Amino acid sequence: MVIINGVIHPVSGGVIPDGFVAWEGGRITAVGEMSRLPQGELGEVIDARGGHVTPGYIDAHCHLGVFGDSLGFEGEDGNECTDPITPHLRALDALNPQDRCFAEARAAGVTTLVTGPGSANPIGGQMLCVKTDGAIADEMVVAEPVSMKMATGENPKTVYHERKESPTTRMTTAALIRATLQKAQEYAAKRSNGKGDFDPKLEALLPVLKGELPVHIHAHRADDIATALRISKEFDLHCVIVHGTEGHLIAKEIAAAGVSVITGPNLTDRSKPELRNASLSNPTVLAAAGVKVAICTDHPVIPIQYLPLCAALAVRGGMSEEAALAAITKNPAEILGLGRRLGTLEPGKDADIVVTPGSPFSATNVPSVVILEGKRVV
Numbered sequence: 001m002v003i004i005n006g007v008i009h010p011v012s013g014g015v016i017p018d019g020f021v022a023w024e025g026g027r028i029t030a031v032g033e034m035s036r037l038p039q040g041e042l043g044e045v046i047d048a049r050g051g052h053v054t055p056g057y058i059d060a061h062c063h064l065g066v067f068g069d070s071l072g073f074e075g076e077d078g079n080e081c082t083d084p085i086t087p088h089l090r091a092l093d094a095l096n097p098q099d100r101c102f103a104e105a106r107a108a109g110v111t112t113l114v115t116g117p118g119s120a121n122p123i124g125g126q127m128l129c130v131k132t133d134g135a136i137a138d139e140m141v142v143a144e145p146v147s148m149k150m151a152t153g154e155n156p157k158t159v160y161h162e163r164k165e166s167p168t169t170r171m172t173t174a175a176l177i178r179a180t181l182q183k184a185q186e187y188a189a190k191r192s193n194g195k196g197d198f199d200p201k202l203e204a205l206l207p208v209l210k211g212e213l214p215v216h217i218h219a220h221r222a223d224d225i226a227t228a229l230r231i232s233k234e235f236d237l238h239c240v241i242v243h244g245t246e247g248h249l250i251a252k253e254i255a256a257a258g259v260s261v262i263t264g265p266n267l268t269d270r271s272k273p274e275l276r277n278a279s280l281s282n283p284t285v286l287a288a289a290g291v292k293v294a295i296c297t298d299h300p301v302i303p304i305q306y307l308p309l310c311a312a313l314a315v316r317g318g319m320s321e322e323a324a325l326a327a328i329t330k331n332p333a334e335i336l337g338l339g340r341r342l343g344t345l346e347p348g349k350d351a352d353i354v355v356t357p358g359s360p361f362s363a364t365n366v367p368s369v370v371i372l373e374g375k376r377v378v
Contacts, residue, residue: 056111
């Protein structure tokens with residue numbers, strides 16, 4: 001199959017004003033100017049008619065399918081608020097592919113997402129990366145687990161204060177994370193010597209300690225981001241900051257730590273104290289400091305179909321359109337360790353492709369074509 005006559009945004013390189021994208025068997029085979037379109041049998045041809053052609057969008061942090069749409073408590077499966085330390089929980093066991101928001105994601109051009117536990121617990125469990133089309137969760141998996149979810153700041157405090165249990169302070173939240181990682185280190189030493197009983201919680205943290213599994217740490221306030229960086233340095237963790245609302249206040253420090261940030265949601269109000277310094281310029285400031293930045297919706301906080309609009313708001317905050325596009329395609333793919341497969345229009349990558357009649361950042365332009373792993377889903 002091939003898309004022709006499009007404004008091609010490979011993201012890996014410059015824009016092609018009049019080009020094509022070809023694919024076969026779910027993988028991209030060629031990208032280039034129309035003058036270089038291969039001759040002969042092309043299979044099904046989709047004429048973009050001058051529309052914009054981009055990689056499928058990637059939401060690097062949300063809770064789609066784990067917090068069910070319009071279901072209330074029956075669909076709330078993201079926070080196990082009875083135990084602050086739950087690293088052994090797997091998002092795969094909570095994902096509901098029948099959630100109608102998967103269809104809304106596809107219609108908006110979101111072809112890949114990361115979903116999983118919320119931020120009630122200091123250590124919440126294992127995040128999951130999936131494509132947005134499939135009948136059962138196992139068929140949709142791109143990476144499982146893709147990260148370990150941790151949280152600092154206001155959310156764990158609030159949840160356990162209401163229960164009159166620990167942690168109710170930022171100090172205790174950090175102490176619980178440290179103590180658990182220390183136990184996991186001791187557990188690893190014992191297991192390597194053939195000693196000790198199996199512990200599912202500590203076992204789940206072994207890939208984290210080895211640096212094989214990143215930690216995605218929920219942090220809004222600058223001091224909470226600093227705590228996340230501090231703990232990550234102490235235990236040599238592969239850290240990614242999620243939200244990073246006050247990241248613009250300590251952008252140089254984040255860059256110096258070599259840590260990426262999944263920013264957002266930015267299409268929301270300052271709904272709690274730690275969001276008081278929220279700014280549309282946050283992604284711009286972080287990127288200017290040298291931080292790799294992605295943009296997320298945190299669905300259902302912001303409905304996932306508004307991911308391109310969130311990127312457009314980053315443009316309003318000072319980002320170039322190509323940088324904002326990278327923040328919902330190439331950058332999240334690389335942050336997730338999936339850059340060899342996703343995020344750009346290049347031969348060998350998954351054929352996840354979006355066509356919009358005009359700019360993908362226009363509120364009035366919705367995708368006319370969405371290709372997911374070579375199959376047209378819109």
